[in-house]
Amino acid sequence: MITVHLRYEIDPDKLDVFTEYGRAWIRLVAKHGGTHHGYFMPSEGDSDEAFALFTFPSLAAYEIYRTASKTDPECVEAFELARRTQCIRRYERRFLSPVFSADAD
Numbered sequence: 001m002i003t004v005h006l007r008y009e010i011d012p013d014k015l016d017v018f019t020e021y022g023r024a025w026i027r028l029v030a031k032h033g034g035t036h037h038g039y040f041m042p043s044e045g046d047s048d049e050a051f052a053l054f055t056f057p058s059l060a061a062y063e064i065y066r067t068a069s070k071t072d073p074e075c076v077e078a079f080e081l082a083r084r085t086q087c088i089r090r091y092e093r094r095f096l097s098p099v100f101s102a103d104a105d
Helices: 012-031 059-069 073-085
Strands: 002-010 035-040 049-056 088-096
Antiparallel strands (some): 002 088, 035 049
């Protein structure tokens, strides 16, 4: 299992558009076999930083999703929304191995 952690630097004046973008990707990650754990939007502190977490069964499954997202019309539309509105200034992606249980495997 692999979890992707995204840190976004966003335009705080375009929070509504970024929220729309995030809601689209929650559904699209699920459509392509992943589990989205949500977008975490600015509240207290920095107003231009947001985070997202989603999990795929394996790195190979994530790569299949990444490839498919380049041609899936709904994914392309979401990418285009971010590009057109420039609600995202930059992002960083990290790959993590989750621990979901107190039990040793």
